[in-house]
Amino acid sequence: MKIIFKSDKLIQLRNHILKNSYKKVTALLLAFACCLSCFLPAAAANESTLDYSSVFDPSYYYNTYPDLQQSIGNDPSALLKHFTTIGMKEGRNGSSTFQIKAYMQNNLDLLPVYGVKDLSKYYLHYISAGRQEGRVAVFKKGAALPEGVLSSYSTTYDTTEDRAVNVELAAARINGMVIKPGEKFSFSNSIGTRTIANGYVVAPSFASGRVVSSVGGGICQVSSTIYVAMLLAYIAPTQRYTHSLPVSYVPAGLDAAIVEGYKDLTFTNNFDYSIVINATTQNGVLTVSFLKQAEQVQ
Numbered sequence: 520m521k522i523i524f525k526s527d528k529l530i531q532l533r534n535h536i537l538k539n540s541y542k543k544v545t546a547l548l549l550a551f552a553c554c555l556s557c558f559l560p561a562a563a564a565n566e567s568t569l570d571y572s573s574v575f576d577p578s579y580y581y582n583t584y585p586d587l588q589q590s591i592g593n594d595p596s597a598l599l600k601h602f603t604t605i606g607m608k609e610g611r612n613g614s615s616t617f618q619i620k621a622y623m624q625n626n627l628d629l630l631p632v633y634g635v636k637d638l639s640k641y642y643l644h645y646i647s648a649g650r651q652e653g654r655v656a657v658f659k660k661g662a663a664l665p666e667g668v669l670s671s672y673s674t675t676y677d678t679t680e681d682r683a684v685n686v687e688l689a690a691a692r693i694n695g696m697v698i699k700p701g702e703k704f705s706f707s708n709s710i711g712t713r714t715i716a717n718g719y720v721v722a723p724s725f726a727s728g729r730v731v732s733s734v735g736g737g738i739c740q741v742s743s744t745i746y747v748a749m750l751l752a753y754i755a756p757t758q759r760y761t762h763s764l765p766v767s768y769v770p771a772g773l774d775a776a777i778v779e780g781y782k783d784l785t786f787t788n789n790f791d792y793s794i795v796i797n798a799t800t801q802n803g804v805l806t807v808s809f810l811k812q813a814e815q816v817q
Contacts, residue, residue, distance in 0.1 A: 569643075571599065571613070571642075573614070573616070573646055573650050574613050575602050575613035575614055576613065576615065577593075577595035577598045577599065579613065579615055580602060580606070580613050581593050581598055583612065584611065603639075607639035607642045608638055609638070610638045613642075617642070617645060617656045617657070618656065618657050618658060618663075619642065620658075621655065621663075622641055622649070622654070622656045623641060623750070623751055624658075624670075624672075625654065626654050626655070627747070627773065628770060628771075630773060631771070631772030634750070634755065635750050635753045635754065635755050636755055667811045667813065668808055668809070668811075669751075669752035669808075669809040669811060670748045670749075670750075670751035670752035670808065671751075671806060671807070671808040672747045672806070672808075673744070673807075674740060674743070674744045674768040674769060674805050675768070675804055675805070676768065676805060677803065678802070680722070680737075681720050681721065681722040682723065682736050682737025683737070683803075684718075684722075685719050685722055685736060685737040686738070686741055687800045688710075688718050688719060689710040689735075689737075689738045689742075689798075690741050690800050690807075691798075691800075692709060692711060693710065693745070693798040694797055694798045694799060695796070697793050697795050697812060698788040698793065698795075698796070699793045700790060700792060700793065701787065701789075702787070702788050703786070703787050703788075704786050704787075705783055706777060707780075707784075710738060710741070713733075713734050713738065713779055719734050719735040719738075721733065721736065722735075722736030722737050724736035724737070724739070725739075725763050726763070727763055728763040728764055729763075729764075730764070738777055739762065739766070739775065739776055741805065742777050742784045743766065743769045743773065743774045743775045744768070744805050744806075744807045745775070745796070746759060746769075746774070747807075749809070752794075752809040755786065756775075756786050758783050759785075760777075760782040760783075760784075761775075762774050763776075790811075793811075793812040794811060794812060795810040795812050796808075796809060797809075797810060
């Protein structure tokens with residue numbers, strides 16, 4: 520009888536431990552679920568009930584895109600469905616009060632966060648936060664991109680510094696380049712080997728978190744300016760690296776480090792048309808523009 524009594528006590532003790540352990544695990548799981556829900560964007564959690572009126576006007580959308588007039592017609596609900604499932608991802612403007620390229624260019628801090636693989640994130644940001652924050656979502660009068668210009672971005676440099684020679688030389692070698700559909704662009708290959716014989720000079724650069732001197736120092740301002748213009752043109756990089764130290768010529772998170780034979784800035788032209796890269800320098804201003812190449816008349 521004594522042995523059985525001990526066995527019963529052991530069984531009761533085991534059951535008590537298991538019961539308490541179950542309660543603790545359940546409590547932890549519930550706490551984790553609550554914490555997880557806090558990190559889910561409100562727009563993503565309630566996307567089906569979002570109010571798109573700040574970025575979408577069916578009449579504007581219908582009148583702006585002739586292809587939708589033919590395929591969808593003037594049906595507000597069908598136009599909204601196209602906008603939310605396709606149009607936003609393509610970067611179409613759904614309203615006169617929200618121009619996605621203007622929103623991206625006026626709010627460069629969003630580019631490192633959202634990139635260009637899913638443009639709908641910019642619309643959702645404006646709906647959920649940007650509008651309330653007073654962020655600018657349209658181009659100022661006269662600042663809209665001309666027809667055929669996909670993007671344009673400028674940075675400044677000191678023309679009295681040695682690095683100015685490298686900035687201007689690298690820009691000149693990029694200027695006017697045509698990238699055909701499916702072709703790959705390599706910044707490092709395009710500007711040539713960084714040697715004295717090739718026209719480059721010694722100037723400050725970064726290496727392993729230190730400021731050093733190297734032939735070609737300063738070319739990363741050109742690659743970084745191109746990188747920002749790429750994103751504004753909806754072009755995602757296939758290769759891109761950050762510097763080991765902060766740079767002053769572009770906002771945080773938008774630099775593109777170049778180390779010959781090791782780090783490069785590359786992309787593939789995924790458009791169905793050729794693009795032209797213009798890179799010009801004048802009075803200490805470097806401007807990079809991406810253009811849609813005009814169709815050749817045969």
